[in-house]
Each structure stands twice: as C-alpha cells, then as structure tokens.
Amino acid sequence: xxxxxxxxxxxxxxxxxxxxxxxxxxxxxxxxxxxxxxxxxxxxxxxxxxxxxxxxxxxxxxxxxxxxxxxxxxxxxxxxxxxxxxxxxxxxxxxxxxxxxxxxxxxxxxxxxxxxxxxxxxxxxxxxxxxxxxxxxxxxxxxxxxxxxxxxxxxxxx
Numbered sequence: 001x002x003x004x005x006x007x008x009x010x011x012x013x014x015x016x017x018x019x020x021x022x023x024x025x026x027x028x029x030x031x032x033x034x035x036x037x038x039x040x041x042x043x044x045x046x047x048x049x050x051x052x053x054x055x056x057x058x059x060x061x062x063x064x065x066x067x068x069x070x071x072x073x074x075x076x077x078x079x080x081x082x083x084x085x086x087x088x089x090x091x092x093x094x095x096x097x098x099x100x101x102x103x104x105x106x107x108x109x110x111x112x113x114x115x116x117x118x119x120x121x122x123x124x125x126x127x128x129x130x131x132x133x134x135x136x137x138x139x140x141x142x143x144x145x146x147x148x149x150x151x152x153x154x155x156x157x158x
C-alpha cells in the first residue's frame with residue numbers, strides 16, 4: 001500500500017491558513033492507529049455552504065447545505081478519498097451551540113476521516129458508533145486540534 005499523501009484545498013477565503021495544522025491533526029489521527037484508512041491521495045477541501053450545497057445536490061440529490069461530504073477511497077487509483085467540509089456550517093453550529101469554532105471544524109474533518117475508515121451515520125446504531133468513534137478520535141488528536149480562525153472580510157463600496 002502506498003503512503004498517505006494529504007492535500008488541503010482552502011476554497012473559503014475567510015478561513016485562515018488551515019493546511020499545516022489540518023495535516024498535523026490528520027497525521028496524529030493516522031499514527032494513533034485506531035481508525036486506519038487506505039493509502040494514496042487524501043484531499044481535504046474547505047468550502048462555504050453554497051459550494052457544499054451544489055455538491056450535495058449533484059451527488060446526493062439534496063440541494064441543502066450540509067456539514068461534511070466524504071467521497072470514498074479507490075485503492076485501484078491510489079486515492080484515499082476526499083473530505084469536503086463546510087466552514088459556514090461549522091461556524092453556525094458552533095455559534096448556535098456555544099461551542100469553540102476550531103473544535104467544531106476539526107470534528108467535521110475527523111467525521112469525514114471516520115467515513116473513510118468505514119463508519120456510517122445513516123441509522124441510529126450507526127450514528128451511535130460514529131459518535132463513540134468521534135469521541136475517541138478527538139481524544140487522540142486533542143493536543144493538536146487546529147486553531148482554525150476566520151478573518152473579517154472588508155467589502156468596498158462601489
């Protein structure tokens with residue numbers, strides 16, 4: 001099996017420099033060994049709600065925004081998978097539930113990883129197993145949770 005190669009694509013211009021810290025968190029998760037995924041290219045993409053809603057509509061026939069979309073691995077193509085994360089969704093959920101934004105966004109990345117590791121969340125039993133796995137994974141990466149931050153964008157008047 002080929003080694004895991006992680007690429008980070010930040011398409012939400014408000015999210016400040018997520019690549020290095022996200023990669024470090026995923027390497028820590030990989031090294032804990034509790035939730036192995038295949039080798040090859042793993043793509044993490046940070047987007048806004050509008051972008052994830054388009055992807056959700058195209059591939060899952062649901063035009064609403066969601067937190068995370070994960071595309072499965074294809075070992076034959078040396079592809080470990082793709083995790084698409086909505087920064088907007090994390091911000092809104094964190095604010096509504098008085099949670100730290102950086103932990104919420106990290107949870108979404110971990111949630112996507114767990115999908116690649118074989119966890120699902122379609123049934124009540126699956127969701128329970130996913131929540132338990134998320135708790136374990138968060139403990140595994142607790143000392144390297146990224147300090148995700150949003151920049152304030154200034155818009156010019158025309």
